[in-house]
Amino acid sequence: MNFEYSSQQVSIQQAIEKICASFDADYWLARDRDGVFPNEFVAAITAGGWLGIAMPEAYGGAGLGITETAIMAHTIARSGAGMTGASAVHLNLFGPNPIVVFGTEDQKQRFLPPLIQGQDRACFGVTEPDAGLNTTQLVTRAVRDGDHYVINGRKLWTTTAQTANKILLIVRTTALADCKKPTEGLSLFYTDLNRESIEVRGIEKMGRKAVDSNALFIDNLIVPIEDRIGEEGLGWKYLLHGLNPERILIAAEAVGLGQAALARASQYAKERVVFNRSIGKNQGIQHPLAVNWMELEAAQLMVQKAASLYDAGKPCGAEANSAKYLAAEAGLSACQRAVLTHGGMGYAKEYHVERYLREIMIPVIAPISQELIKSFIAEQVLGQDKSY
């Protein structure tokens, strides 16, 4: 068992830290204020070849695992870029994985290099207004018409759809009533986000203002067969393949953001003098910070364990979900504590921690809720009856 990063992993961490060092807290504060997409940051990440970290070498990627990708995502969030920085590049990192695993050679040639070079930007359309976490109930429909499909329906929360030109879309190709199981009859497409047929409406939200999430209204979108990933009807299986890495990445980001908050809280606790001594001298202030540290470290270990299982080709469902759960809890607790440690200043934007607290809610809520993870662990690991 080895808990140390390899020298290559250290290089990755340090290179990302260097890029992030040019985007300081004031940069992210300004984006939180003006809501402008962090284009300069994404350009710097793209220029370093980082978008291809998990993509195969044959298409211009680096062919590394989720372990390294998680180190990258963690380092971005931890730099203070938080969920704004992480979400701005997140989808390009592992989102295209279904194409890598299930796409044809032609699709890989067409789709992967432009994603890695940052010419294409993808978004991910899974969630729907009337399906919620019960994803198989989604109702957006694709109907085959000769050499293409016609898609109609709605998607919700689709992140970066304002700037993306591509969308990975899961839709029904066979009506639920005609399927033996709800997991059947779903198909996966990777296609142009054609704004003539897709209306993208931004959702005003609590945090991460600079990285948009949207409601999508899809109206007679024509998708050529060549843009269908894998076989018709097997979309659910393809989607499942990417769920664990997605959870691992988001967990790594939550740990990183929690650590950014904890670093600010610790610094402030040392500097702020009240009753003629630094507030950090009080155990009431320093003990919760110590607990935050332990919780974040433990969550980070679970992230690493899940990632190394995935990279070794082993089952990692329980670990990936646990990592997401533990990281979200530890991150939330640290961000909350960071605000409290700052007293009134914790509520002021210029101290940054209130922004972290608003952003950490994202990994708590998405891509799967804490409740459903508990249901999953109870059922899959502990053999309890399925509760949902």
Next chain:
Amino acid sequence: MKVLVTAKRVVDYNVSIRVLSDNSGVDLNNVKMSVNPFDEIAIEEAVRLKEAGKVEEVIVLSIGTSASQEQIRTCLALGADRGILIETDVEVQPLAIAKCIKAIIDKEQPSLIITGKQAIDGDNSQTGQMVAALAGLAQATFASKIELNEDTATVTREIDGGLEVITVKLPAVVTTDLRLNEPRYASLPNIMKAKKKPVEVLTPEDLGVDVTPRVKTLKVTPPAERKAGIIVETVEALVDKLKNEAKVIS
């Protein structure tokens, strides 16, 4: 032309260091380690010379524990072609380091040796100069500009009160100052390539160098904490304090 550059593993410049409670040294446990920033500048300069077609090969040398491989890999990712680690667990001091570098110069015969002007751990600023003396080579320290000619180098040096331009015969030892260049970031494709570049591991014994420390550290203490400042109400009050309390103006 071959260039030899050095890369020392030091505590990252962002880390606020802590002195061990027994005052025997600095706490290195769980502390982030990096390439000495002045060495990074040296690597950058060598790589730029290579990119300009003036240099064929850049060799990076580190002397220290096996963990220094990390720093060598970082430099390979920045563009160096191959690495040499002289592995030792002894806490190496400038003279020992200089002797090791001299041994590698004898072995590799580089035309140019670029080192940092100092390492940010000991801040000794001795190694480059000692290497030049031991190897009988010209030296140009605190460089802010290097121009390679046929068999000389024209180096601009940062000296008290201004800049000095000197020409040295090659092979020469140049030490880097802060303004020589701004090091690049390692890109992911270059980190991947670095993995495949060779790193040779030697020991001081292999090179016949005795690295036993000659200087003994008696005690390490943190600098006194700075007292909090005060805010004065008026310019007059400031001038008065500077004159009568601080006595820095008269």
